[in-house]
Amino acid sequence: MGLAELLADDIGPGERELLPRGWSILGRVVIVKIDPGIEHLKGEIGEALLDIYPRCITVLLDRGIEGQFREPDREVIAGSAETETVHREDGVVFKLDPMRTMFSPGNLKERMRMGRLGGGETVVDMFAGIGYFTLPMAVHSRPRKIVAIEINPVAYGYLVENVRLNHVEDIVQPILGDCAVATPKGVADRVVMGYVGTTDRYLDAGMAALVPGGLLHYHQTVPERIYPQMLKSDLAEAAKRAGRKVRIERCARVKKYSPGMLHAVLDARVE
Numbered sequence: 001m002g003l004a005e006l007l008a009d010d011i012g013p014g015e016r017e018l019l020p021r022g023w024s025i026l027g028r029v030v031i032v033k034i035d036p037g038i039e040h041l042k043g044e045i046g047e048a049l050l051d052i053y054p055r056c057i058t059v060l061l062d063r064g065i066e067g068q069f070r071e072p073d074r075e076v077i078a079g080s081a082e083t084e085t086v087h088r089e090d091g092v093v094f095k096l097d098p099m100r101t102m103f104s105p106g107n108l109k110e111r112m113r114m115g116r117l118g119g120g121e122t123v124v125d126m127f128a129g130i131g132y133f134t135l136p137m138a139v140h141s142r143p144r145k146i147v148a149i150e151i152n153p154v155a156y157g158y159l160v161e162n163v164r165l166n167h168v169e170d171i172v173q174p175i176l177g178d179c180a181v182a183t184p185k186g187v188a189d190r191v192v193m194g195y196v197g198t199t200d201r202y203l204d205a206g207m208a209a210l211v212p213g214g215l216l217h218y219h220q221t222v223p224e225r226i227y228p229q230m231l232k233s234d235l236a237e238a239a240k241r242a243g244r245k246v247r248i249e250r251c252a253r254v255k256k257y258s259p260g261m262l263h264a265v266l267d268a269r270v271e
């Protein structure tokens with residue numbers, strides 16, 4: 001049975017159209033956005049989702065992600081108050097607490113792409129989070145080394161635990177700190193900048209980390225009407241400041257971010 005059928009006795013006229021049509025599942029936790037017009041039904045919606053997914057133990061209402069640390073604004077609306085869970089994806093184990101750390105289902109293809117790159121290389125992941133890109137790369141491609149930097153102590157704690165759970169301690173070196181200062185210089189064959197909004201402020205550090213001929217993955221949010229020019233000019237300006245040459249190898253949309261805005265990634269070779 002679907003949500004509308006399960007809630008048939010609870011919803012009033014006009015409320016059916018406002019019911020959520022999608023949600024995500026991380027491990028045993030369901031995460032759902034609810035239209036403010038039917039927030040009074042959040043308990044009923046949560047219970048109905050638990051009926052649909054009997055394996056799941058908790059339902060969280062999602063109001064978005066906030067600030068530099070990417071902290072979710074969420075609330076338990078049904079099930080257990082215990083929200084820590086283990087999410088398995090593409091052969092990788094991610095332990096996380098969706099009440100305290102983000103995990104974007106929309107970035108799945110990009111996580112899988114990262115899992116096919118980096119074999120034998122030295123990699124710097126400047127915004128490592130709980131290991132979104134570091135872990136698929138370490139598990140599937142086995143780089144020589146990944147320096148994984150994360151500023152949020154909660155996400156860093158899960159990063160350290162996930163490195164252990166995926167048995168990649170010999171590859172990943174987690175660092176708790178600000179990548180603007182903690183990024184090593186002149187060591188990396190590949191740099192991952194998996195953060196959006198103000199990523200351009202970190203381009204100098206990202207570029208300085210690369211050996212000549214290394215590859216930069218520059219993520220950014222960009223208004224659709226100036227995609228991909230904005231990303232290319234950010235790169236060109238950073239290259240000019242660093243006195244280095246860049247060659248764009250690929251530019252792709254990761255996902256729709258908000259109305260009129262894209263999350264995109266640009267891959268550039270830096271000489």
Ligand SMILES: C[S@@+](CC[C@H](N)C(=O)[O-])C[C@H]1O[C@@H](n2cnc3c(N)ncnc32)[C@H](O)[C@@H]1O
Pocket residue numbers: 068069070102103104107111126127128129130132133149150151152155177178179180194195
């Ligand atoms: C949450 S991840 C991005 C999500 C990821 N791309 C995915 O696949 O879901 C971004 C991380 O960068 C971290 N961060 C933000 N500013 C930072 C900085 N200056 N240095 C290191 N980490 C930083 C945030 O705390 C956050 O955990």
